[in-house]
Amino acid sequence: MITLKDINKTYPGIVPLHVLRDINLHIDKGELVSIMGASGSGKSTLLNILGILDNYDSGEYWLDGVLIRNLSENRAAELRNRMIGFVFQSFNLISYKDAVENVALPLFYQGVGRKKRRMLAMEQLERVGLAERAHHLPGELSGGQKQRVALARALITNPSIILADEPTGALDSKTSKEVMQLFRDLNTDRNMTIIIVTHDPGVGEQTSRIIRISDGQITV
Amino acid sequence: MIDLANEIWQTMRNNKLRTALTGVAVAWGIFMLIVLLGMSRGVVNAFDANMGKRGSNAINIYPGVTTEAWHGYKMGRYIQLKDGDKDVLESRGDNKIGRVTAKVYGQSMTLSTDRDYAMTYYEGVFPSELSRSGTTMVAGRFINDADIDQKRKVIVLSLKMAESLFANPEKSIGETVRFGNLSFLVVGVFDSRWSRQVYIPYSTARMLAGNTDNVNQLVVELDNVRTLEDGIAAERTIRNTLASIHDYNPQDESAVYFWNQFNQHLQMNTGMSILNITVWVIGIFTLLSGIIGVSNIMFVSVKERTHEIGIRRAIGAKPHSILTQIILESVSITTLFGYFGIILGTALTAVIGHFIGEQDGFLNPGVDLSIAFEVTVVLILAGAMAGMFPALKALKVKPVEALRDE
Numbered sequence: 001m002i003t004l005k006d007i008n009k010t011y012p013g014i015v016p017l018h019v020l021r022d023i024n025l026h027i028d029k030g031e032l033v034s035i036m037g038a039s040g041s042g043k044s045t046l047l048n049i050l051g052i053l054d055n056y057d058s059g060e061y062w063l064d065g066v067l068i069r070n071l072s073e074n075r076a077a078e079l080r081n082r083m084i085g086f087v088f089q090s091f092n093l094i095s096y097k098d099a100v101e102n103v104a105l106p107l108f109y110q111g112v113g114r115k116k117r118r119m120l121a122m123e124q125l126e127r128v129g130l131a132e133r134a135h136h137l138p139g140e141l142s143g144g145q146k147q148r149v150a151l152a153r154a155l156i157t158n159p160s161i162i163l164a165d166e167p168t169g170a171l172d173s174k175t176s177k178e179v180m181q182l183f184r185d186l187n188t189d190r191n192m193t194i195i196i197v198t199h200d201p202g203v204g205e206q207t208s209r210i211i212r213i214s215d216g217q218i219t220v
Numbered sequence: 221m222i223d224l225a226n227e228i229w230q231t232m233r234n235n236k237l238r239t240a241l242t243g244v245a246v247a248w249g250i251f252m253l254i255v256l257l258g259m260s261r262g263v264v265n266a267f268d269a270n271m272g273k274r275g276s277n278a279i280n281i282y283p284g285v286t287t288e289a290w291h292g293y294k295m296g297r298y299i300q301l302k303d304g305d306k307d308v309l310e311s312r313g314d315n316k317i318g319r320v321t322a323k324v325y326g327q328s329m330t331l332s333t334d335r336d337y338a339m340t341y342y343e344g345v346f347p348s349e350l351s352r353s354g355t356t357m358v359a360g361r362f363i364n365d366a367d368i369d370q371k372r373k374v375i376v377l378s379l380k381m382a383e384s385l386f387a388n389p390e391k392s393i394g395e396t397v398r399f400g401n402l403s404f405l406v407v408g409v410f411d412s413r414w415s416r417q418v419y420i421p422y423s424t425a426r427m428l429a430g431n432t433d434n435v436n437q438l439v440v441e442l443d444n445v446r447t448l449e450d451g452i453a454a455e456r457t458i459r460n461t462l463a464s465i466h467d468y469n470p471q472d473e474s475a476v477y478f479w480n481q482f483n484q485h486l487q488m489n490t491g492m493s494i495l496n497i498t499v500w501v502i503g504i505f506t507l508l509s510g511i512i513g514v515s516n517i518m519f520v521s522v523k524e525r526t527h528e529i530g531i532r533r534a535i536g537a538k539p540h541s542i543l544t545q546i547i548l549e550s551v552s553i554t555t556l557f558g559y560f561g562i563i564l565g566t567a568l569t570a571v572i573g574h575f576i577g578e579q580d581g582f583l584n585p586g587v588d589l590s591i592a593f594e595v596t597v598v599l600i601l602a603g604a605m606a607g608m609f610p611a612l613k614a615l616k617v618k619p620v621e622a623l624r625d626e
């Protein structure tokens with residue numbers, strides 16, 4: 001599903017920062033992996049590259065047989081929309097849209113009709129157990145609920161990969177467990193490829209493989 | 221489309237203050253543009269109503285006094301125009317000089333009927349005087365050629381005069397008015413609220429004046445003239461011809477006076493277009509400051525929404541979707557509030573038109589459909605411009621960076 005060959009990334013600046021050094025990585029379809037490492041080790045940078053939100057300086061990134069390099073912004077947007085679902089630590093919901101509108105938004109950019117969008121969004125909200133909160137604004141939801149809305153939004157386009165950057169970072173241990181349970185169910189029931197960046201060893205334990213990264217290099 | 225409208229509506233509602241500020245800036249700009257255009261329209265209308273109808277191809281010549289000695293004459297000599305001048309001018313054979321007529325002014329006269337009497341003065345004129353002066357008839361007819369040939373004692377009254385001498389202007393036609401021991405047949409009434417003069421046939425007026433050859437004004441109708449230069453050339457020919465008849469220095473500008481209606485008309489028209497252009501320029505600049513305001517606020521608002529735009533791009537919004545949304549949002553704000561400005565501006569011009577009414581130099585201010593249409597086009601373009609630059613700038617930010625922006 002995902003193959004990285006000698007990926008390097010440097011943040012330019014007065015003191016250029018070489019964040020990713022010769023990353024080689026292969027993740028199969030249907031894997032549930034976690035990326036762990038110290039703060040500043042380059043986990044988010046790696047995940048953003050995987051999500052085509054950021055570019056890399058050298059190497060090759062193959063996503064489902066497609067070489068991700070120098071894509072036009074249109075092509076990148078399309079791949080993000082169809083293949084990738086994002087879950088962020090800070091949820092990244094749009095504050096003035098209610099839960100169902102937030103979940104439906106990716107379909108808006110696919111040109112799906114309004115009624116169908118709503119219906120599919122409600123389905124996803126039901127899956128994450130939030131159907132009765134459909135018309136609440138993000139501000140009216142708890143952290144766990146927000147993260148479940150975000151997960152529903154990531155799932156609505158039926159992507160092949162879910163990328164989650166510290167999805168439980170802002171949640172307490174109980175809600176963390178619930179959210180992790182959702183990820184595990186998705187992985188087993190729908191054979192989705194899921195990559196989770198985390199600091200929490202408890203989260204790491206629940207994944208089938210832990211990728212450890214230190215100073216921009218994969219150590220395990 | 222409905223979805224997009226909904227998206228725009230949501231963001232507008234979510235940024236109420238911003239929307240209101242932008243809106244006010246645009247509404248104000250448009251309001252000013254409309255009021256200015258409406259006012260200038262009033263001036264143009266008044267011009268058309270007063271002067272526009274007046275014949276625009278005549279040169280009028282009035283007697284003057286020489287300021288230079290010439291051929292043994294001393295300066296300060298009064299140049300008396302003669303009836304014979306018109307034939308000499310016509311026989312010049314200049315292709316710019318068409319028909320030449322003349323006018324004789326009478327001293328003040330008292331007209332009376334059984335009902336009332338009134339002081340007035342007469343002008344002895346040719347039939348062409350009607351179109352030259354731009355007056356219109358409200359009843360009966362104007363002086364005609366037969367009146368001139370037969371030196372008829374017929375008279376054309378002004379509306380005011382007809383009203384005071386006869387109860388009803390319509391009924392005055394066919395009645396007679398007394399002037400000293402003469403009586404004149406009223407053949408027509410012309411439309412004038414401010415003029416008290418009356419018209420009689422040129423030949424009759426000469427007879428009243430004691431059959432002298434003296435005339436008070438020559439009227440040269442121009443042919444084949446297009447430009448200001450043509451008008452000046454015709455003037456030159458006339459001046460030279462008259463100078464040779466009356467033996468004065470053709471360069472002496474005061475020997476006879478000219479009123480070149482043709483050139484005046486051209487200049488007035490130019491003046492009116494300049495007025496119109498000026499108003500548009502001022503209006504557009506006022507509007508422009510509104511647009512710059514919109515653009516500024518759009519910049520700020522797009523900047524504020526960097527994070528949101530980042531989210532949208534992360535979930536797959538293509539650049540053109542973002543671009544369209546921001547531009548349409550800006551266009552919606554400008555047109556929506558612009559129309560508010562149009563309505564207010566139109567209302568104000570209507571109110572002004574109502575209160576000032578038909579004063580000199582001002583008539584029916586207001587905006588017509590074509591202006592509203594032009595302004596709409598301006599609004600849409602302006603809105604698009606105001607939205608486009610911030611949107612393009614927003615798209616330069618990479619999705620990661622946009623997401624990192626809090």
Ligand SMILES: Nc1ncnc2c1ncn2[C@@H]1O[C@H](COP(=O)(O)OP(=O)(O)OP(=O)(O)O)[C@@H](O)[C@H]1O
Pocket residue numbers: 011012013017019037038039040041042043044045046
């Ligand atoms: N846009 C940027 N410009 C310059 N340096 C950056 C930028 N983004 C991240 N960095 C630096 O790159 C390094 C790796 O950052 P990254 O966010 O990938 O770390 P991380 O492993 O996700 O850390 P954390 O666990 O704290 O989230 C850090 O030292 C960070 O300061």
Ligand SMILES: [Mg+2]
Pocket residue numbers: 043044045165
């Ligand atoms: Mg991170």
